[in-house]
Amino acid sequence: MDVRIDPLDERGLADLLDAAVAGADPAEVLPAAAGATWDDGLRARFLAFHRGRALAPDPVERTWVVRADGDAVGALRLEPGPDGDEVGIWLVRDARGRGLGAAAVRQLLGPGQLAGPVGAAGTPLVARTTTANRAALGLLRALGAVTAPGTDGAVTARFPSDDHG
Ligand SMILES: CC(C)(COP(=O)(O)OP(=O)(O)OC[C@H]1O[C@@H](n2cnc3c(N)ncnc32)[C@H](O)[C@@H]1OP(=O)(O)O)[C@@H](O)C(=O)NCCC(=O)NCCS
Numbered sequence: 001m002d003v004r005i006d007p008l009d010e011r012g013l014a015d016l017l018d019a020a021v022a023g024a025d026p027a028e029v030l031p032a033a034a035g036a037t038w039d040d041g042l043r044a045r046f047l048a049f050h051r052g053r054a055l056a057p058d059p060v061e062r063t064w065v066v067r068a069d070g071d072a073v074g075a076l077r078l079e080p081g082p083d084g085d086e087v088g089i090w091l092v093r094d095a096r097g098r099g100l101g102a103a104a105v106r107q108l109l110g111p112g113q114l115a116g117p118v119g120a121a122g123t124p125l126v127a128r129t130t131t132a133n134r135a136a137l138g139l140l141r142a143l144g145a146v147t148a149p150g151t152d153g154a155v156t157a158r159f160p161s162d163d164h165g
Contacts, residue, residue, distance in 0.1 A: 003103040005064035005076055008054050012065040015072035017046050023092030029075070053079075066104040068095060076104055083156070084124030089139075101139045109143075109159070125159040 006012055026032035026042050030049045036042060054063035054077070061079035065072050066089075074091035087108070091101055109125075127145060129136040131153045140147055145157040 001098075001100070002067075002069050003100055003107070004067050005104055005107045006067060008050060008063040008065055008075070010055070012072065013047065013050050013055065016050075016065055016075055017043060019072040019074070019092050020046060020090075023094055024074075024090060028090050064104075064108065066091065066095075066100065068100055073100060074104070076108055078108070080123075081126070084126040084158075087125060087127045087159075096135060101135075102142050105139070105143055124161065127157040127159075129155050129157070131155055 008016070020026075020029045021038045021043065026036040026038060026046075027034045030042075030046050032042060032045070050063060053059065053061050061077055063078075064076045066074040066076055073095040074089065077088040079086050079088065087105065089101055089105065091104075127136075127140055129140070131137075131149065137147065137155065140157045143159065145159045147155050147157045149155055
């Protein structure tokens with residue numbers, strides 16, 4: 001399967017919304033209450049979320065559409081935070097557990113992608129998840145990230161420094 005990551009644009013955003021509505025829970029793809037289901041309001045919030053962040057005139061993060069054989073199957077985000085640039089990823093249910101998450105993040109870490117104001121060389125690359133998210137922990141460990149437990153089930157992860165930039 002051909003996996004690639006494309007920088008988010010308006011066309012990619014439309015594809016991403018279709019994928020999210022068809023195959024992911026709102027709370028997996030944007031700040032939404034656990035158990036929320038897709039409706040017109042949440043669709044609008046999804047678009048506004050990305051237009052106010054990666055697609056804003058002064059972006060606060062970078063986002064890529066994960067494509068498998070050309071189809072949008074998820075998103076990768078990179079957001080500056082206090083401990084470094086934080087990676088976030090979600091995939092549609094049908095795409096999970098097939099190596100696509102690892103392939104997508106490896107592309108992000110590969111040459112060229114991280115040039116720019118967010119994701120500058122030398123900035124630590126981190127991730128946050130929870131002890132309950134076995135898939136995210138599996139992905140992080142497969143990528144060589146070192147995980148550390150925090151409070152209330154939180155887990156922070158740090159990628160090997162030579163992976164960034
Ligand atoms: C987390 C997520 C992005 C992982 O991507 P994925 O494509 O499913 O993961 P991969 O298939 O690439 O697997 C990567 C590693 O994690 C392991 N893994 C994947 N799913 C797993 C699961 N449910 N339980 C335990 N390990 C798992 C794989 O075995 C693999 O390890 P290996 O290389 O040692 O075999 C995906 O499951 C997802 O979108 N989940 C919902 C959204 C989410 O939770 N995002 C993370 C928020 S912090």
